[in-house]
Amino acid sequence: MDYKLIYKYFKQTATYKIATGILADLYVFIETIGNIAYNGFHTCKFIIKGDINFKEVIEQCYRFGITSLPITLSIVGMTSVIVASQVASEMVKQGGSNFVGLLMTMLIVREVSAVMSGFAIISMIGSSLASEIATMKVTSQIDAMKVLNIDPIRYLFVPRILAGTMMMPIIVVIAGIVGVLAGAVTAHLSADLGYRAFFDSAWLGVYMKDLGVSLLKALAFGATIALVSCSTGYEATGGAKGVGIATTKAVVWSFVAIVIWDMVFAMVFFF
Amino acid sequence: MSIEVKNLVKQFNDKTVINDVSFKVNDGEVLAIVGFSGSGKSTILKLICELIKKDSGEIITPEGEDIAMVFQYSALFDSLNVADNIAFALHERKDLRNKYSEKDIKHIVAEKLELVGLKGIERKFPAELSGGMQKRVSFARAIVTEPKTILYDEPTAGLDPISSTLIEDYIVRLKEETNAASIVVTHQMSTITRTADKIIMLYDGKIVFTGTPAELLKQDTPYTKQFVTASLEGPMKIAA
Ligand SMILES: Nc1ncnc2c1ncn2[C@@H]1O[C@H](COP(=O)(O)OP(=O)(O)OP(=O)(O)O)[C@@H](O)[C@H]1O
Ligand SMILES: [Mg+2]
Numbered sequence: 313m314d315y316k317l318i319y320k321y322f323k324q325t326a327t328y329k330i331a332t333g334i335l336a337d338l339y340v341f342i343e344t345i346g347n348i349a350y351n352g353f354h355t356c357k358f359i360i361k362g363d364i365n366f367k368e369v370i371e372q373c374y375r376f377g378i379t380s381l382p383i384t385l386s387i388v389g390m391t392s393v394i395v396a397s398q399v400a401s402e403m404v405k406q407g408g409s410n411f412v413g414l415l416m417t418m419l420i421v422r423e424v425s426a427v428m429s430g431f432a433i434i435s436m437i438g439s440s441l442a443s444e445i446a447t448m449k450v451t452s453q454i455d456a457m458k459v460l461n462i463d464p465i466r467y468l469f470v471p472r473i474l475a476g477t478m479m480m481p482i483i484v485v486i487a488g489i490v491g492v493l494a495g496a497v498t499a500h501l502s503a504d505l506g507y508r509a510f511f512d513s514a515w516l517g518v519y520m521k522d523l524g525v526s527l528l529k530a531l532a533f534g535a536t537i538a539l540v541s542c543s544t545g546y547e548a549t550g551g552a553k554g555v556g557i558a559t560t561k562a563v564v565w566s567f568v569a570i571v572i573w574d575m576v577f578a579m580v581f582f583f
Numbered sequence: 584m585s586i587e588v589k590n591l592v593k594q595f596n597d598k599t600v601i602n603d604v605s606f607k608v609n610d611g612e613v614l615a616i617v618g619f620s621g622s623g624k625s626t627i628l629k630l631i632c633e634l635i636k637k638d639s640g641e642i643i644t645p646e647g648e649d650i651a652m653v654f655q656y657s658a659l660f661d662s663l664n665v666a667d668n669i670a671f672a673l674h675e676r677k678d679l680r681n682k683y684s685e686k687d688i689k690h691i692v693a694e695k696l697e698l699v700g701l702k703g704i705e706r707k708f709p710a711e712l713s714g715g716m717q718k719r720v721s722f723a724r725a726i727v728t729e730p731k732t733i734l735y736d737e738p739t740a741g742l743d744p745i746s747s748t749l750i751e752d753y754i755v756r757l758k759e760e761t762n763a764a765s766i767v768v769t770h771q772m773s774t775i776t777r778t779a780d781k782i783i784m785l786y787d788g789k790i791v792f793t794g795t796p797a798e799l800l801k802q803d804t805p806y807t808k809q810f811v812t813a814s815l816e817g818p819m820k821i822a823a
Binding site: 365444447448451452453455456457458459460461462467 | 634649651654658659662672
């Protein structure tokens with residue numbers, strides 16, 4: 313048998329091409345996870361040692377929290393309006409007026425505020441973190457930093473990840489409050505539900521456990537978005553195209569990571 | 584401090600870009616690396632300051648000493664203004680972080696800017712500068728820690744003749760005053776003749792000429808002749 317010839321023909325088959333394509337994708341996938349873990353580990357090392365550039369942390373907190381707030385609040389508020397406008401009138405009709413507030417707060421505290429804020433932050437902050445760091449990478453700014461003996465992980469990653477982790481819970485709390493208020497107004501306008509009735513039952517829907525889980529989620533989301541976005545930016549290669557690829561990757565990976573986190577939280581705390 | 588390179592080899596995706604290159608730069612010496620675009624000059628500098636990994640060979644640089652590099656495309660931090668770019672190492676580097684007061688730093692920055700002929704542009708951002716100005720700021724940033732080993736990747740490319748002279752004179756002055764070992768990658772004749780003590784010419788990953796500027800100008804090898812006369816005819820083919 314002429315194995316060489318067989319191999320040569322095998323290489324031209326669709327099976328071979330699909331298989332190598334999948335393997336290449338798998339390789340990139342594992343490599344990305346590896347890089348995220350590696351960079352995350354180094355970031356933690358600096359944070360644990362307390363070797364932190366506080367001036368940068370404050371700047372990044374501002375970027376994370378303040379600049380994104382209008383959009384984040386609008387998105388959470390509108391989601392709340394959408395849900396309330398569909399649910400409130402139906403529940404009132406069915407005699408469930410006393411549960412509208414409860415249902416809305418429960419939904420908002422448990423899912424809407426953290427997840428929708430997460431999505432808003434990914435699209436605004438995650439993408440900008442990734443493209444910023446990717447641009448620095450492809451224009452040799454990261455190389456310049458290394459040659460000056462400054463660790464890019466300490467200077468770029470640590471402040472951004474700390475800022476993400478600290479600001480996300482604050483954003484989620486504010487978004488939650490706005491969401492509940494938007495729900496109350498919507499229920500009032502669409503189903504003629506009194507504010508008193510809404511808030512009397514709203515309190516019943518707030519459990520300490522839910523609040524705690526929501527804050528934990530916010531911490532996890534913030535840290536994850538910042539880490540994934542910085543990391544994909546940091547691995548960028550090539551010119552403008554590389555920056556584009558890194559930014560897309562940051563957004564996609566952050567989205568997936570957040571949904572996975574959300575699932576993990578749901579399983580651990582509410583299963 | 585001296586830099587020694589022995590039998591250096593570097594491949595990119597099976598293409599051998601640096602193929603068995605050896606040279607030594609002593610203290611107080613400037614080595615010029617010349618050669619076609621794509622001949623691997625920047626790659627050698629990146630290998631020396633460990634931005635990329637070599638495949639084989641040896642690079643001997645002084646242990647624990649700073650190596651400074653002026654990048655071919657400036658590589659200024661575009662979110663920082665000129666002053667913060669120059670002072671970056673003084674602000675951020677572990678061993679320098681708390682060494683200087685803000686007043687000292689301001690003073691150092693002003694001094695370095697004056698040196699590259701750009702007095703008073705501290706508050707401008709890189710995007711507001713011309714290419715040549717960026718290059719000079721990048722030069723100032725690299726030398727702010729007074730390194731003893733300095734790599735310059737085309738420090739004068741794109742500069743007007745007078746700014747070039749300013750930079751060239753400063754390369755020589757740094758070498759004389761601090762006894763630094765430097766490598767200058769350049770295409771520019773004026774930079775070669777004004778700064779270099781030794782020259783190596785790279786072609787196809789190999790050294791094809793070693794000598795002094797005077798020897799280069801003698802044009803007594805096919806390679807030096809082609810380089811100095813900028814001729815298309817000769818042993819070096821641009822497509823290589
Ligand atoms: N990161 C990389 N990946 C793949 N190939 C590379 C990489 N960096 C450089 N090369 C290749 O190595 C060769 C040498 O590149 P290098 O940048 O060292 O050239 P150079 O001599 O500095 O050229 P120029 O005068 O244009 O600056 C080129 O053929 C280039 O395509
Ligand atoms: Mg080059």
